[in-house]
Structures are given as structure tokens and as C-alpha cells.
Amino acid sequence: MEENRSFQSNQEEISRNPESSPSEIKDEISRKKELSPGKNDRFLNAPLRYLLLFLFAIFFVILLYGGNEAQKTSNNEVKDWFPKTFPETQKLMFFKNHFGSSEMVLISWDGLTPEDPVQEVLAEEFLKSETDEKGAALPPLVGKVLTTKGILEKLDSMNEKRYSRQKPPKPIREISEEKIQGWVLSRDRQEGCVVVEPSEEGVANREALLEKLYADAIRVTGLTREEIHIAGVTCDSVEIDRVTKTSQMRLMPIFILVCALLLVACLRNPILCFTVLVIAGVNQQIGPAAIYFTGSHMDSISLLIVALTFVLMMESGIHLSNYYRESLLEGGLDGAVTRTVRKGLLPCVLATVTTVLGMGSLAISQVSPIRHFGVYTSISLLAGTFTLFIFLGSFWENWPPYEYYFPGLKRRKKKLEEEALPIKKEESPERTFAEVHFLNNRWAKLGHFICGHYWLIISCAVILTGVFSLFVSRLETNISILGMLDSSNEVIIDYHYLEEKVGGLIPLEVVLRVPKTAENEGRTLLERLELVGMVQRCLKDVPGVDGTISILNVLPDPPPLRERSLTAVSARRIFSRQLEENVESLEDTRYYFQAAEEEMWRVSVRVQAIAKLKYEELLKAIELRIYETLLKNGITYAITPSQLEDAAFLREPLAAMEKF
Structure with missing residues (x-):
């Protein structure tokens, strides 16, 4: 019976278009078959859909765990930016193997004189090891501590022996001060400081090291955190990590809220909004989770993978939502999800592939953060596109958005059809409703303008590209700490204080x-x-x-x-x-x-x-x-x-x- 109806429909199509070529008639018949509703034209079968949604929930838990663990591995140390075969990296490793790390932390505060005995007390506290919950000593975070008082006393003793048989050219203390001025003694020789050299454990756990230094200094001196000035290479990566995480935690909720409001305003359907937000939120964790499970670490650039994936997945979800709406209006609920997937698969895959090609090109960079960004963004987008179709298709087939929340869909469709009437249907009587509605849309008018003036638009784009390219040579790279943090940041203030006072x-x-x-x-x-x-x-x-x-x-x-x-x-x-x-x-x-x-x-x-x-x-x-x-x-x-x-x-x- 079904075959007879199909044959009869095909004969009617041929009789209506006697002048059409066989290929045109075949294409039109195929198009109408795709749009025709059918109970068997469902997106997968019901048990498989529920199984996929269950696996998706497990997948989300794994991603959440991997993403959270990846945040703990955040590291912005510059020496990890370049491959081990890079000449500069080999020089750095050569230096470290023979002389150890050159990291140091300089600590001082107003009123710390060169002879102040609190320096030695503070040095003893710094060298003490922390203990765990059971009272066992942990590896020390501090390897060596130098104080102005200790170095001056040692130099005085050595210089006295040196000049024991002859008259020194200057007072012994003055000779000693000249040697450490601008290092552990202020430029005016009136203020001292404490220099801390981290141990290997301290270099590996800089955040814990700085917390220990602040805690010990506050306890010994009785000063506040703001009154104690601590700066050095060790502080840089810790502060960059802290600022990056703080900014992300502060801005991400606002970012998600704005996206949710835009979704509600544009899609006007709770299920569509919910599913698009969920898939974008889940897929944004693919990049960080991949970083963690492959043994790499996060950095300030890798954090951008989250926001980029979220935006691109939301964009793809919105496109599929529009395709789903068109499929409903064209052929009803039966088979709407399948038609949506057929429509959206090619454009979404093409958009993803072109984006992945662009991001993947960053994989040839010799700078590790750039290379990691390109590789893990590509992984995130490819995996995210796959889960996008699986999740949205299964969810919409099980719980149709308009069926559950908009029982008046038919009335809405009738209203839209009435709005589309001004289009001259007699010129193309076989247009689908979606085509007629699209041509009557004000955004479609903009599209028609672009299509009609594409040479003008291309010419303007080429001219603007040429003009802006003239300024590329004026770009300057900046990897200094001042270029990464705000001038009001605590670390920047301490840098100014200590470099102006000491060196x-x-x-x-x-x-x-x-x-x-x-x-x-x-x-x-x-x-x-x-x-x-x-x-x-x-x-x-x-x-x-x-x-x-x-x-x-x-x-x-x-x-x-x-x-x-x-x-x-x-x-x-x-x-x-x-x-x-x-x-x-x-x-x-x-x-x-x-x-x-x-x-x-x-x-x-x-x-x-x-x-x-x-x-x-x-x-x-x-x-x-x-x-x-x-x-x-x-x-x-x-x-x-x-x-x-x-x-x-x-x-x-x-x-x-x-x-x-």
C-alpha cells in the first residue's frame, strides 16, 4: 500500500512538471521523501537513545573530574614553553644541572635595618619543614636563606683576616657593604632584606612556598601582608595562575548567564535552551580533561580552550535548533530530528573541520602553550561535534521541545504561514513553507543584499585587510611581568618597592x-x-x-x-x-x-x-x-x-x- 502511494506520488510529480528534466524530477522527489513524515524515520531506536544519554551522563562525570584535576596542574613557567631540543632550553638545563635554579625571593619591609636580628629568626623559621596530618616532616620548601646581617658579619670576618697584615683602604664594614649593595642591601645602605632560594620541592610547589613565607613573616614580624614586600621570579607564575583562575571564576558565571539570557530571548523554548546550554557546558570540559589524561598541564593560554569550545558548541546548538524548528514546520513531529541531523550534519562538520584545520596549524609552533592550545582545541571541537549530534538528537527525540512546552504549535505555524503570504507564490508554487518564510524574513533581505553585491563586499574586505596589514610590523611582543598583570596588583607594587630600594x-x-x-x-x-x-x-x-x-x-x-x-x-x-x-x-x-x-x-x-x-x-x-x-x-x-x-x-x- 505504501509503495502504491509512493508510485502514485511520483507519477503526479512527473505530470505536474512535463518540461522538467529527469534529474530535476528525481531531485524533487528525493527532497519530498526527506520531508515526508514517517513513524519509522526516528533518530535511532528508543533503547539505544536512552543508553546513549546514560553514557553521556557518565562521560560528563569523567570530563568534570579531568577538568577539575587539570586546573590543579596549572603552570606558567617560561622554561617549559620551548621543546627540549631548543638551544635556549638546552642552555637553561645545562645551567640548572651545574648551578641549580636561579630563582630567588626577596623579602623586606619598611624599617628593616641591616643589623636587625629579626632577619636571623625569620631565616630559621623559613628553613623549618612543614609537617603532615600525622606529624611527619614534609620535604623542605626552602633550600637556602641569606640575610643582610649574616652576610655582613661573614664578610667582616673574612676582610679582617684579609687585612690583618696591612691597612685596609676603607673601613671594614664599608668594604663589606660595597659587595652586597644592590643585592641584599639597599642602594642607600640603610635597609636590609632576606633572600630565599627555593628547594626543588619549593620550585615544584611555588604556591605553597609563598604561603609559607608570608605566614612565617607575618607571625615573626607582627606586620600585615600588605606591609611585607615579597617579589622575585618565583612570585610571577604563582600570581599569573592566581589571577587567571580568579578572573575565570568571576567572569565565567556572568558569561554563562549572558549566554543563557540570549538563548531564551532567541530560541524561546526551555528545552532547546536547556539542551544547548548543557551540551556547551559539558563539551567545554573536553579540552582540560584531555590535557589531564594525556599527562600535560594547563597554562594561561590553555584556559582559553574552555571559553572557545563553549561558544562554538553553543553556536552549533543554535543552528541545529533552527534546523529542528524548520523540520517541524515542514513535515511535523515524526522524523523531525532525523531531518534536522541530515540538514545540519554537513554544515556543522564543515565548520568544525575548517576550524580544526586552523587550530591544528598551531601544532607546529615551537612554543608549548601555543602548540597545546592548537592540539587540545582541535580535540575538543572534534569530540564536541560528535557528542553534540548524539545528545541533542537523542534528547529531542525522547522529549520533543515544542510537543512538551508548546501544544499550540499548530496555531503558531498558521500565524507564520499568514505572515508569509505576501510572497508571490504564483512565481514558485512548489516552495516549501520554510523557503517562503525565509524569503520573507528581514535577515533574509540582508542575505539577498550580500548576494547581490558580493563583489563590492569582497573588494572592501580585501582593501581593509591590506590597510590593517600595514600595522602588523608595529606589533611588539611582551612577556614581562608588567605586561601580564595590572599595575595595582600586589606583586607589581612589591616589584616597584624592592627594585627601587634594593636592585x-x-x-x-x-x-x-x-x-x-x-x-x-x-x-x-x-x-x-x-x-x-x-x-x-x-x-x-x-x-x-x-x-x-x-x-x-x-x-x-x-x-x-x-x-x-x-x-x-x-x-x-x-x-x-x-x-x-x-x-x-x-x-x-x-x-x-x-x-x-x-x-x-x-x-x-x-x-x-x-x-x-x-x-x-x-x-x-x-x-x-x-x-x-x-x-x-x-x-x-x-x-x-x-x-x-x-x-x-x-x-x-x-x-x-x-x-x-
């Missing part, structure tokens, strides 16, 4: 690697110290450098090498012997390392975070200044060819080499 807090490390050749072994340790001092002095004059620290800052003044008096010769001999006998103590300072084939001397260059420096130019200036200093003193130094070409003082030697 720069951003370290740039220079390592002098001296091979253990016969020639170098013939030089005394004192002579090799002179090399370190020579480099340290030349770096102080580089524009942008706020201070330098080396092993010379924790040793007494070495005797002059070129003085030939008997007293000077004796002083050099004694000084050299003491150094040779205490090589292990030199390594404890972490400014000296003795390897099997070479010895390494560390010079830490300090710059200000509050200064807007171009680090590429600064690093280039530092390396060229070192090269110039060593070259003038007859010492060879390895440097890249491109840097040699940029060195003005090497133009004549290079020309001579090329001629040779």
Missing part, C-alpha cells in the same frame, strides 16, 4: 667555562678570579644592567696581581692557598663549579622588571661586551658568526681574516 630582580646568567688545559692549569686560582672580576666589571657598564653578582661578592677583596711589594706577594700566596684549600666551599656558593675537564664561573646579571627592556638587544650587548673585554686581554672566546659581524670593534680583524 633588579630579574636574573640573566653568564657562565665562563675555562677548559683545564696545561696553560690554564698553570694559572693560579687567584688569576682565574681576576678573569671573573674583569668580566663582572665590564658588564656593570652595559645599558640596562642594574647590578652583577659573582663569587667575588661573597669573598674578601683579592690582593692585586700586579703589585710587586713583598707584602702583596705574601698576601697573594696566602689568599691563593686559602682558596685552593676551600674549593668545596666555593662550590657551595653556587657561583663556581668544577667539572672533570673544565671549571665554570657564574656571573649573575640583574635587570629591573619595571624597566621596559628589549631583551634581545640587551643579551646581544652583554655578549659583545664580554667578547670585547676578553679580546683586549688576549683571551679567546667562542661567539656566533652573526654576532661577530655586528661587533664594530671586530671589523678590521674580520677584514684581515677574509683577505688572508
Whole structure:
């Protein structure tokens, strides 16, 4: 019977369109078959739909767990941004393997004098290990603590021995203060500070470290958190994580509320609004969950995956809602979901694929946060599109939105049909209701305008693209802490206070690697110290450098090498012997390392975070200044060819080499 009706319908279609080609008649028949209601044209069968919804609920619980755990792994440490094969990463790992981490936290407050005994009390508290619930000691978060008082007393003692047989050029205390000024002593030498070097556990758990430092400082000094100033590289990533999470927690509810209100205003159906919000909210957790289950970690850029996925899934849900509404008006409730899926599958998949291609292109980036953003956003969108069709299709088939909440749908359809009457139906009597209604819609008029003037619109777009591209070259990257946080942030205020009072807090490390050749072994340790001092002095004059620290800052003044008096010769001999006998103590300072084939001397260059420096130019200036200093003193130094070409003082030697 059903086949007879289908055959009769096809014959009627052919008789109505005798001049149409066979392919046109076939397409029209296929289109009408798709729109014709049928009880068997359901989206999957009922048991399977309920099973999929049950699995979707389990899937949501897993995503929620993974997303919450991923938030705990948030880490914005710059050293993790680049691959291990990157030259800069290898240099950083080389430095860390030999000298440890260069992280430090500087602590001070108004009224802390260099001789204040509270520094030593605070140092003892910092070095104490926390305990767990059972009273067992946890790994220490603090590896080393330096105080102004302790360093001054140690330097005074060493300088007194150094000048025990001769008159010092200045008072002993003044000599000691010169060595630590701008490091652990204020510029005016009136205020002291405490320097904390984190342990490996402290570096891995910076947030707990800072909480301990604040808690101990408040308890020992009796000051408030606002009165205590703490800054350093350790604080940066912790504060960025905190601000990012706080902003997300504050803005996300507002964001969801605005989206919900827009959905209600546009879709005007509780079930449609609810299902679109649910699928968007669930799918936004796919990215963070994938990050957690694949063993990666979140960062400030990865947090954008959540918002991006939410918006794109909501957009796709709205499109499917409109397709569903059209399917209802065209063919009734039976088969409406299936027709919706058929209509929406191709455009949604195409939109997802093009977006994934764009995001996936970020996977070739060498910067880890950018690469992770591209990869995990692509995963989130692909998986989200699949769950979108499964969830919405199953839910709408089980609980039809308009059937449950709008029993007057037929009256609404009649009203819309009356609004569509002004369209000249005689020109196209076979148009469906959805087509007629679409052509009468004011948004459709905008679409017709665009279609009729597409060359003008394309030309304007090309011109605007060309104009805006002229400004691309003026873009400047900025990864400084000042560029990431608001000027009123506590960390920024502390940076300003400590860098103005004491000195720069951003370290740039220079390592002098001296091979253990016969020639170098013939030089005394004192002579090799002179090399370190020579480099340290030349770096102080580089524009942008706020201070330098080396092993010379924790040793007494070495005797002059070129003085030939008997007293000077004796002083050099004694000084050299003491150094040779205490090589292990030199390594404890972490400014000296003795390897099997070479010895390494560390010079830490300090710059200000509050200064807007171009680090590429600064690093280039530092390396060229070192090269110039060593070259003038007859010492060879390895440097890249491109840097040699940029060195003005090497133009004549290079020309001579090329001629040779």
C-alpha cells in the first residue's frame, strides 16, 4: 500500500512538471521523501537513545573530574614553553644541572635595618619543614636563606683576616657593604632584606612556598601582608595562575548567564535552551580533561580552550535548533530530528573541520602553550561535534521541545504561514513553507543584499585587510611581568618597592667555562678570579644592567696581581692557598663549579622588571661586551658568526681574516 502511494506520488510529480528534466524530477522527489513524515524515520531506536544519554551522563562525570584535576596542574613557567631540543632550553638545563635554579625571593619591609636580628629568626623559621596530618616532616620548601646581617658579619670576618697584615683602604664594614649593595642591601645602605632560594620541592610547589613565607613573616614580624614586600621570579607564575583562575571564576558565571539570557530571548523554548546550554557546558570540559589524561598541564593560554569550545558548541546548538524548528514546520513531529541531523550534519562538520584545520596549524609552533592550545582545541571541537549530534538528537527525540512546552504549535505555524503570504507564490508554487518564510524574513533581505553585491563586499574586505596589514610590523611582543598583570596588583607594587630600594630582580646568567688545559692549569686560582672580576666589571657598564653578582661578592677583596711589594706577594700566596684549600666551599656558593675537564664561573646579571627592556638587544650587548673585554686581554672566546659581524670593534680583524 505504501509503495502504491509512493508510485502514485511520483507519477503526479512527473505530470505536474512535463518540461522538467529527469534529474530535476528525481531531485524533487528525493527532497519530498526527506520531508515526508514517517513513524519509522526516528533518530535511532528508543533503547539505544536512552543508553546513549546514560553514557553521556557518565562521560560528563569523567570530563568534570579531568577538568577539575587539570586546573590543579596549572603552570606558567617560561622554561617549559620551548621543546627540549631548543638551544635556549638546552642552555637553561645545562645551567640548572651545574648551578641549580636561579630563582630567588626577596623579602623586606619598611624599617628593616641591616643589623636587625629579626632577619636571623625569620631565616630559621623559613628553613623549618612543614609537617603532615600525622606529624611527619614534609620535604623542605626552602633550600637556602641569606640575610643582610649574616652576610655582613661573614664578610667582616673574612676582610679582617684579609687585612690583618696591612691597612685596609676603607673601613671594614664599608668594604663589606660595597659587595652586597644592590643585592641584599639597599642602594642607600640603610635597609636590609632576606633572600630565599627555593628547594626543588619549593620550585615544584611555588604556591605553597609563598604561603609559607608570608605566614612565617607575618607571625615573626607582627606586620600585615600588605606591609611585607615579597617579589622575585618565583612570585610571577604563582600570581599569573592566581589571577587567571580568579578572573575565570568571576567572569565565567556572568558569561554563562549572558549566554543563557540570549538563548531564551532567541530560541524561546526551555528545552532547546536547556539542551544547548548543557551540551556547551559539558563539551567545554573536553579540552582540560584531555590535557589531564594525556599527562600535560594547563597554562594561561590553555584556559582559553574552555571559553572557545563553549561558544562554538553553543553556536552549533543554535543552528541545529533552527534546523529542528524548520523540520517541524515542514513535515511535523515524526522524523523531525532525523531531518534536522541530515540538514545540519554537513554544515556543522564543515565548520568544525575548517576550524580544526586552523587550530591544528598551531601544532607546529615551537612554543608549548601555543602548540597545546592548537592540539587540545582541535580535540575538543572534534569530540564536541560528535557528542553534540548524539545528545541533542537523542534528547529531542525522547522529549520533543515544542510537543512538551508548546501544544499550540499548530496555531503558531498558521500565524507564520499568514505572515508569509505576501510572497508571490504564483512565481514558485512548489516552495516549501520554510523557503517562503525565509524569503520573507528581514535577515533574509540582508542575505539577498550580500548576494547581490558580493563583489563590492569582497573588494572592501580585501582593501581593509591590506590597510590593517600595514600595522602588523608595529606589533611588539611582551612577556614581562608588567605586561601580564595590572599595575595595582600586589606583586607589581612589591616589584616597584624592592627594585627601587634594593636592585633588579630579574636574573640573566653568564657562565665562563675555562677548559683545564696545561696553560690554564698553570694559572693560579687567584688569576682565574681576576678573569671573573674583569668580566663582572665590564658588564656593570652595559645599558640596562642594574647590578652583577659573582663569587667575588661573597669573598674578601683579592690582593692585586700586579703589585710587586713583598707584602702583596705574601698576601697573594696566602689568599691563593686559602682558596685552593676551600674549593668545596666555593662550590657551595653556587657561583663556581668544577667539572672533570673544565671549571665554570657564574656571573649573575640583574635587570629591573619595571624597566621596559628589549631583551634581545640587551643579551646581544652583554655578549659583545664580554667578547670585547676578553679580546683586549688576549683571551679567546667562542661567539656566533652573526654576532661577530655586528661587533664594530671586530671589523678590521674580520677584514684581515677574509683577505688572508
